[in-house]
Amino acid sequence: MGQSPGQSREASSLSTDHCSKHSPCQQGGTCVSTPHGPHCICPEHFTGKHCRREKCFEPQLLQFFHEKEIWHRLEPAGVAKCQCKGPDAHCKLLATQACRTNPCLNGGSCLEAEGHLLCRCPAGYAGRICDVDTEARCYAGRGLHYRGRAETALSGARCQPWASEATYEKVTAEQALNWGLGNHAFCRNPDNDTRPWCFVWSGDRLSWEYCRLAQCQAPTLAVPQSLSPTRVPSGHPDLPLPSLSALQMPQPLTPGSWEGAGSQRAHRELPSTPWCVSQHSAWAAPTVPSSGCGQRLRKRLSSASRVVGGLVALPGAHPYIAALYWRHSFCAGSLIASCWVLTAAHCLQDRPAPEELTVVLGQDRHNQSCEQCQTLAVRAYLLHEAFSPITYQHDLALLRLQERADGQCALPSHFVQPVCLPSGATSSTEPEAALCEVAGWGHQFEGAGEYSSFLQEAQVPLIPSKRCSAPDVHGASFTPGMLCAGFLEGGTDACQVSLWAGLGSTPSSTRSSADPRSRALSHVSLTQGDSGGPLVCEDEASESQLILRGIISWGSGCGDRYKPGVYTDVASYLNWIQEHTNS
Template identity: 30%
Template structure:
């Protein structure tokens, strides 16, 4: 057992088992039988009404509300649980995943992309290769060159060159003289399809991109079945996905800045942070993220949306008195301008600490990030660690700042709301962090995933955690395994949405291994510590 455990990506859903069937005592049943008069004919049909019998059963309709996504049909199973019948091309327990027809497709010199009609894929050929399987070569007939450019054949059967007219550029002369971006390029809809390093962009509906099918079905912010650079998430410039050393990566694109403002006004979100009122150290609003217009499913967890988790903190440490660089150690949750909630087991008195807020990539400086030293910490008085569990595993970090003003409220930095009461079992919530994944010891990119709250009865079953849990803990995850928090995520948020507002319901604490069947993540139950947290917030 180790404290805190993987941020593996995907949807996690909990199937609640039906409650035990209530029975009738045998003697009572016999007594009713002995006094029944068989000679009496039933006078009304109500004598045959056995509706009272159903009251003896605690029947759970797992299909209400329908847990099946993408128009899946839900059926309750006799033995408990439910089954989703998924329409093509969707699959999975909840029809949450999309089948990958490209696994068996042969696209030769081309890219397999997903489509919304059978057979749900097609080959986009690397010119001059053509045909349904991208194996035939046709250089300049027909010409791939655009905007009146001439196609010139090369020496080999695959070489060609587009001779662009003045003002046009790009491999196919597709980039015109007015192809430029304003600001950070969120409104850019041009035709640049290479990165600043000259790497060719992948189509946004390439099967290599996580959840490319959702991009295709929910095209927003200029994304769709093309490879043009876009900026759907508030990066510093338009970008695209690329192949890098046989792995999926992304990079900024080579888009020039407009020298003259366009004649048509371009509306985009302002990035300048609002200044909080000098008289108050508290943020104006909690639990209201303002991510870019693209939804998080565009990235399927491989690239977290900036501003989607504005309360997420990276708690960074180095040996006290040293000058070595700070390194990510744990997560945290911003709950006030000067206060970060985290896990008690993350605190080491020999560490100097700082927190990073507002960023999503720990390996590069971002305009949205705020780095603030930690002035002091407060560990819960009843925190204790045993071989079986971590009890009352919460702590507060007081950030350095005058008169209760430390972090500044921006679109990328906001506080999470504290809950006012319990939430129902099976509520869908989110976890996020830079912790360990299936492939790496940690992630430099902020990752997120969906989990569900698991009932205390299920979590304390003998095959799960037994009697190791107390009232300071809550279970969340996926009983089948695969989606969990992990090392490096400790202290991070479990947030749940209610009426459009996000509440921090748990703090990543501990668990048995990462993503293992019947071993969901254990979180410190924030409801249990509301008074303790409130007292610290009011201490400034």
């Protein structure tokens, strides 16, 4: 599936995988292909452009240091100042004094030299402030306060350092202390997951896994709010996820005008309450997503990973995204209830038979099955009756998924969750400062003909409708029922976070043959890639629910000045959506 054969041959010559034939990375380094060439992500104990230089390891701090890097260590005679030379440390003693305040945990004592505070840890503890329990072999509860040294994922992959260039985003010193993060790769649970986890490299893609770590068998008391001087083990890699109720039970079919399998006159199924509508509430997101909408278990990455990793989304980051396959074509969509997916009408304008369509949920790698994936047939679909393939007005469609044998469609999990619909029409003049997110399997950079193997993500600002319809932006092509988002200034940075490269062009009513955006269509069909995918924004009140604001409709290349991406404005079609599912 994906591109047609002709497009695939042409597109493959436009993109280059700098790591496919030969990886320059040594010592087990991971090669990541970027628009500028190969980039090596080195194992924790190696450094350099090609991971050839060995770092120094300080056992007291449980930390690696780069060539010529300086640190302080405690020795029997006092404090020593060390410098890394090759894999060895060259140290000299310094004058020391007792610390005025003692930051050391778990009974550690403190010495000061050259303004640096150093902790002498008791037996069984290590780390900069004696916060690592070297004897911990299990964790309690969810593992929120596990501070052991486990650093192996369930698959056997080695955990990646929390402070590396490609993993966790910047946090405050207080957050790092509370979460047990630092310059190490030990398993932790900083986001209230069900058990400790870590980032790992899966091939050339950064991912995350739960850790190979047992749960303590003895019953434990409530976890204290702050770090305790005693050991508090915590979590279990083999705990099953809590059972979750179905999102929506199916209801009897009633006659309608849908494209459906098995009859000339199709039907639509009308659940009594199928919609996840945003409710302004202040409750916190549960660790395991509930049967509500707009929740996700988000593993956060640093901004650097968006450069070296090419905007690759982590598993579970967009549990509402649906991959729609048929013949040699591909589109994206959004799960809005257990049996309902919202996508772009132009994806289905050729009217394929419903039995030709397949929807895959929980997928993060294009056209590849996965353990968490859910594959469902399509029972029927409906295009907006006023959709125009010329102007792309009213570019939305509903897909009714086929129930499983147990009468349910999508089953909620960490990787499959519906997104919320807006609670009502949104003013086109509202402040558009907040960043929203777009996701899909688009091009990683302009000129790349093949779609990304992995799900891509990017943050984009919403732009007021008045600006989008200005003559220097989209002009008359931008009509009511549309919204736009992106970076008006264009440029390299905008291109790096664009999922629009080669996706499509302006509506044909305003497109000339000389327009370079028109030529993009010769490489990539509009019914491929990111089309139909979601533009989501966080609910302003709860700051945890994700609201489906737009459906990817059409765009104008990658990083073009004053040409942000255009989306179908979901809030403008709430009545249509509800009419065709609740009547």
